Amino acid sequence: MTTPPPVPAPVDRAPVDSAREREVVAAVPTGLLLGGRWRDADGGGVLAVDDPSTGATIAEVADASPADALDALDAVLDAQAGWAATAPRERGEVLRRAFELTVERAEDLALIMTLEMGKPLAESRGEVAYGAEFLRWFSEEAVRTYGRWSTAPDGGSRLLTMKQPVGPCLAITPWNFPLAMATRKIGPALAAGCTMILKPAAQTPLSALAFAEILREAGLPDGVLAVLPTSDAGALVEPLLADARLRKVTFTGSTGVGKRLVAQAADNLQRVSMELGGNAPFLVFADADLDAAVDGAVLAKMRNIGEACTAANRFLVHEDVAQDFARRLAERLAAMPVGRGTEPGVQVGPLITRQARDGVHALVTDAVEGGATLLTGGHHVEGPGAFYAPTVLTGVHAGARLRHEEIFGPVAPVTTFSDDAEAVSLANATEYGLVSYVFTQDLSRALRTAEQLASGMVALNRGVVSNPAAPFGGVKASGFGREGGAEGIEEYLDTKYVGIQL
Numbered sequence: 001m002t003t004p005p006p007v008p009a010p011v012d013r014a015p016v017d018s019a020r021e022r023e024v025v026a027a028v029p030t031g032l033l034l035g036g037r038w039r040d041a042d043g044g045g046v047l048a049v050d051d052p053s054t055g056a057t058i059a060e061v062a063d064a065s066p067a068d069a070l071d072a073l074d075a076v077l078d079a080q081a082g083w084a085a086t087a088p089r090e091r092g093e094v095l096r097r098a099f100e101l102t103v104e105r106a107e108d109l110a111l112i113m114t115l116e117m118g119k120p121l122a123e124s125r126g127e128v129a130y131g132a133e134f135l136r137w138f139s140e141e142a143v144r145t146y147g148r149w150s151t152a153p154d155g156g157s158r159l160l161t162m163k164q165p166v167g168p169c170l171a172i173t174p175w176n177f178p179l180a181m182a183t184r185k186i187g188p189a190l191a192a193g194c195t196m197i198l199k200p201a202a203q204t205p206l207s208a209l210a211f212a213e214i215l216r217e218a219g220l221p222d223g224v225l226a227v228l229p230t231s232d233a234g235a236l237v238e239p240l241l242a243d244a245r246l247r248k249v250t251f252t253g254s255t256g257v258g259k260r261l262v263a264q265a266a267d268n269l270q271r272v273s274m275e276l277g278g279n280a281p282f283l284v285f286a287d288a289d290l291d292a293a294v295d296g297a298v299l300a301k302m303r304n305i306g307e308a309c310t311a312a313n314r315f316l317v318h319e320d321v322a323q324d325f326a327r328r329l330a331e332r333l334a335a336m337p338v339g340r341g342t343e344p345g346v347q348v349g350p351l352i353t354r355q356a357r358d359g360v361h362a363l364v365t366d367a368v369e370g371g372a373t374l375l376t377g378g379h380h381v382e383g384p385g386a387f388y389a390p391t392v393l394t395g396v397h398a399g400a401r402l403r404h405e406e407i408f409g410p411v412a413p414v415t416t417f418s419d420d421a422e423a424v425s426l427a428n429a430t431e432y433g434l435v436s437y438v439f440t441q442d443l444s445r446a447l448r449t450a451e452q453l454a455s456g457m458v459a460l461n462r463g464v465v466s467n468p469a470a471p472f473g474g475v476k477a478s479g480f481g482r483e484g485g486a487e488g489i490e491e492y493l494d495t496k497y498v499g500i501q502l
């Protein structure tokens with residue numbers, strides 16, 4: 001069974017009561033995981049975790065310091081040789097047990113995620129299923145890393161290549177997919193025989209901590225994984241990247257921070273994988289199945305409240321169908337219930353902070369002041385959380401900020417094109433290149449366009465592209481490196497060549 005990626009879907013269940021919320025949160029470890037045990041931060045600092053739908057603090061976790069980071073590096077270094085020497089099957093079985101435990105505890109993990117991040121429970125369940133699939137996938141990949149034996153072209157020697165783990169890695173993950181972004185890195189690293197320090201986002205450490213406990217229960221040896229939430233990411237990471245014993249950094253987050261990490265890693269030439277921002281075009285050609293295109297648009301835009309690197313950022317629609325498409329999209333978005341993610345039926349949760357919401361609103365205001373028309377939304381939703389109404393805009397001028405910047409919210413700007421060349425040119429007119437969506441019923445147009453789009457991934461006639469069995473990643477300012485698929489484990493393997501005289 002392949003579990004589908006998270007999609008917005010109505011939840012027809014009873015509201016979650018606050019006693020259950022407290023009980024589930026209270027069961028999450030709140031220390032740093034270091035050397036196989038939970039401990040307080042050096043200096044005893046704590047970090048508050050807030051519910052973005054209410055602003056209330058729901059937990060406090062240990063706030064790691066740079067000294068903790070160096071302790072963690074020592075711990076993963078101590079564990080590295082033993083883990084690399086562990087049989088691949090055994091490494092895979094730890095991941096397989098972690099997959100099973102994650103699925104078993106999906107309801108609790110989903111609730112924790114909704115409470116710390118805000119997305120509706122149905123979507124959190126989807127992310128747990130999606131995140132778990134990376135564990136299953138890489139439990140299978142652990143036993144499939146192959147070398148090569150060949151004869152040199154001049155026949156004078158034999159060439160043997162083998163794959164070996166890169167060594168201790170640092171993973172830095174964002175708040176928008178607090179579990180899946182961690183399993184997408186931990187899965188291949190552990191499968192390859194690497195140890196890892198995980199630094200989760202300050203806003204969403206609970207999912208990572210709960211998952212680390214699952215890995216412990218699944219039999220992960222002490223020291224192989226360290227988890228360090230912190231309120232000062234820059235200070236924590238700096239001594240790690242300054243230490244040549246760390247051999248890799250894998251990052252998912254914004255392009256600005258990614259560039260800084262690449263520069264920091266340059267000194268010690270640590271390997272880098274960068275999953276960065278996006279500005280996805282969503283192309284609808286005149287021959288598209290418009291029902292499918294609107295369904296796909298709702299998914300591509302509204303999944304994760306629009307807070308996804310893969311979110312459709314610019315809807316580029318052929319002029320013959322643009323009005324119809326925009327009207328139907330506006331009707332669908334206007335009908336999506338907004339509210340706390342634990343409430344039955346809610347499809348749009350709060351944005352992560354009020355600051356993020358104000359940023360989204362500033363982009364909408366800029367477009368409207370430049371002449372765009374609002375078909376729906378364009379305003380805050382009252383209440384204690386950072387809610388923003390699903391929004392559709394047409395007539396967005398070429399210079400509007402939201403055509404160039406990542407919106408990261410439930411806002412869909414629709415603009416038009418008149419021929420295929422213009423569609424591709426508009427789609428590629430961005431520094432980013434993560435994913436593009438294409439809707440057409442003409443096979444050669446679909447494949448020609450897919451070839452011409454400057455993005456690491458293309459979704460053809462579908463609104464979701466993520467799949468653990470496929471290589472996820474971007475080009476240009478969206479970064480480099482691939483997560484998932486057969487490619488995912490390669491990011492954690494070095495190739496060694498042995499020249500042999502026979």
Ligand code: NAP
Nearest residue numbers: 173174200201202233234237253254257275276277278309
């Ligand atoms: P962000 O600000 O770059 O943060 C991401 C992570 O980097 C967090 O753990 C953050 O820690 C940490 N960080 C921040 N400053 C740092 C520094 N100086 N040194 C080391 N680490 C640092 O991004 P975000 O706003 O959380 O996430 C949204 C971005 O992620 C968007 O651009 C989105 O497109 C991108 N994203 C990309 C993918 C992909 O696969 N391509 C997937 C999801 C998201 P704190 O939490 O403590 O700030």
